[in-house]
């Protein structure tokens with residue numbers, strides 16, 4: 001443990017000097033002062049040779065760890081064959097990928113895209129087209145219900161239904177057709193539905209909001225309400241899905257099957273951006289040729305990596321591992337309540353930790369964790385999140401929590 005600590009400290013000192021030079025990057029991020037150079041499994045190494053346990057895993061895009069052998073092998077093999085054809089032609093990797101992903105989700109059709117935001121945009125377009133062509137909503141009248149505190153990405157339409165002023169200020173005018181209701185309140189959601197409602201779009205757990213887990217009865221109620229009103233239930237599982245919460249989808253954990261899954265992040269194995277909308281052909285089949293697309297969507301490299309990701313998940317081992325390690329994470333974090341921690345929310349290997357705001361901001365805790373060789377990210381105010389790769393060793397997970405404990409003691413004693 002002290003080796004981890006000194007390596008992290010030495011590295012932080014060296015890299016911050018390097019990072020002090022003028023940047024040519026727009027100021028849209030405020031990264032921790034660590035210059036990562038390489039990674040393996042749950043660990044990354046910086047340019048000074050310092051090692052850090054990665055407890056963010058690129059917001060769950062690296063669920064299976066840095067450089068997972070099966071995923072790297074699939075990518076390397078495909079790099080030597082062909083990487084991009086566009087959808088103007090078939091490629092031999094895409095149909096098998098779609099079939100495997102649809103089977104994993106228990107659905108029969110896939111729209112392949114690249115980033116998460118594109119999957120969300122695709123879901124919105126599908127829902128509107130379904131509303132006009134199948135449900136019979138009057139042209140231009142469709143509305144979609146979303147939840148307060150949502151995070152679905154950064155495009156102009158998606159920020160149109162964000163409640164976060166940092167995401168929206170000075171970016172208007174906004175796309176109409178969305179109604180936001182309190183998250184976790186099924187009655188409010190039902191009250192917002194009218195004859196023009198085509199979909200409900202929600203995160204089964206709100207990740208960016210701080211790993212906010214709704215009451216157990218919420219998602220089943222949303223399913224029942226949307227079915228009764230002939231409204232599509234779109235689950236944005238871009239961060240919560242693909243193993244993170246101890247199941248293939250967080251919806252599985254609460255016994256709910258949405259109409260559409262929006263997937264991204266881990267679907268690309270941390271190698272290339274791969275996202276998808278997954279559903280049944282009675283819904284996804286409403287789109288015709290030319291009505292939607294993406295130059296890179298469904299490219300053979302992405303499809304090869306995505307197929308390897310689905311194969312990893314098909315055995316259930318990753319989900320089981322997240323469940324087991326998650327129970328350990330939950331027990332150890334819960335023990336910190338009252339000792340600098342105000343509240344803890346976990347779902348599998350995913351934790352939101354509210355630090356006592358009197359003690360420190362989330363940012364400050366993350367900076368101190370970094371000096372101790374643990375990389376984590378604050379969400380809002382005094383909340384930090386932990387989402388290590390699922391391949392993390394139990395002993396390494398313990399190191400991360402030991403270091404958090406040490407940071408809290410340090411802060412209490414200053």
Ligand SMILES: *Cc1c(COP(=O)(O)O)cnc(C)c1O
Pocket residue numbers: 059115116117118120151152153154203207208236237238239240264265
């Ligand atoms: C990250 C995220 C997105 C957006 O994904 P990008 O790949 O960054 O566009 C959408 N929804 C949720 C829930 C996310 O966590």
